[in-house]
Amino acid sequence: MAETTSSSVIMEPLDLVRLRLDEEVYLKLRGDRELCGRLHAYDQHLNMVLGNVQETITIVDVSEEGQGQSIHTVNRNVPMLFVRGDGVILVSSPPRTA
Amino acid sequence: MLFYSFFKTQVGQQVTVELKNDLAIQGVLESVDQFLNIKLKEIKVVDSERYPHMMAVKNCFIRGSVVRYVQLSPQSVDTALLQDAARREAQSTQQP
Numbered sequence: 001m002a003e004t005t006s007s008s009v010i011m012e013p014l015d016l017v018r019l020r021l022d023e024e025v026y027l028k029l030r031g032d033r034e035l036c037g038r039l040h041a042y043d044q045h046l047n048m049v050l051g052n053v054q055e056t057i058t059i060v061d062v063s064e065e066g067q068g069q070s071i072h073t074v075n076r077n078v079p080m081l082f083v084r085g086d087g088v089i090l091v092s093s094p095p096r097t098a
Numbered sequence: 099m100l101f102y103s104f105f106k107t108q109v110g111q112q113v114t115v116e117l118k119n120d121l122a123i124q125g126v127l128e129s130v131d132q133f134l135n136i137k138l139k140e141i142k143v144v145d146s147e148r149y150p151h152m153m154a155v156k157n158c159f160i161r162g163s164v165v166r167y168v169q170l171s172p173q174s175v176d177t178a179l180l181q182d183a184a185r186r187e188a189q190s191t192q193q194p
Contacts, residue, residue, distance in 0.1 A: 012192060014188060014192065015188075015192075017188075018184070018185065018188045021181050021184055021185065022177075022181050031118075031166075038177075040175070040177045040180045040181055040184070041100060041101070041104065041180040041181065041183065041184040042184055042188075043100050043101060043184070043187055043188075043191070044191045047100075047101050047134075049101075049104070049170075049175070049180060051172065051175075051177060078167075078169050079171075079172040080169070080170040080171065080172040080175050081167050081168070081169055081170065082101070082104075082105075082167060082168040082169075082170060083166075083167055084134070084162075084163075084165050084166060084167070086163070087118070087166055
C-alpha cells in the first residue's frame with residue numbers, strides 16, 4: 001500500500017461529531033427514542049451532554065390481533081442531559097422543518 | 099476521562115438518573131468513578147407509586163452501565179468549558 005502524506009484533513013467518523021459541537025444534533029437511540037439538542041460534549045464512546053433537549057419516544061399500541069396498530073409519540077423537554085453512549089445508534093443534524 | 103472529570107464537578111448537585119429499566123431516581127450526587135458508576139444520597143424515586151421498591155432507601159450505588167440518562171441542572175454546567183474540553187479530548191483520543 002502506498003503511503004500518503006499525513007494530512008490533518010483526513011476525517012474519521014468522530015471528527016464529523018466534533019464539527020457539530022455547539023450545534024443542534026439529532027440522535028437516534030435504542031428503545032425507539034430520539035433526541036434533539038445542542039451538543040456540548042462527547043467522547044469516543046459517544047457519551048454526550050446535550051442542552052435544551054427534546055426527547056421523542058415512539059410507542060406502538062398493539063391492539064388485539066386483526067385490529068390495526070396505532071403509533072403515537074411522547075415528547076419531553078429536558079434543559080441539560082447526559083446521555084450514555086451505549087444507547088446511541090446514530091448522530092446527525094436535525095431534520096429541517098420549515 | 100472527560101465525563102469522569104465532568105461528573106466530579108457535579109458532586110453535590112441534585113441530579114435525576116434515568117436507568118435503562120425506566121426507573122428514574124432523583125438525588126444528590128455523592129461520588130462517581132472512572133466507569134461512571136454513581137453514588138446518590140437522599141434519593142427519591144420519581145413516580146414512586148409505580149416503583150415502591152425503594153421506599154426505605156436513602157442512598158444508592160448505581161452501576162454506570164445501567165444508566166440511560168442523567169438529568170442535570172443547566173446552571174451548574176459551564177457549556178463553553180465542556181465544549182473546549184471535548185475538542186481537546188477528541189484530539190488526544192484520535193491517534194493515527
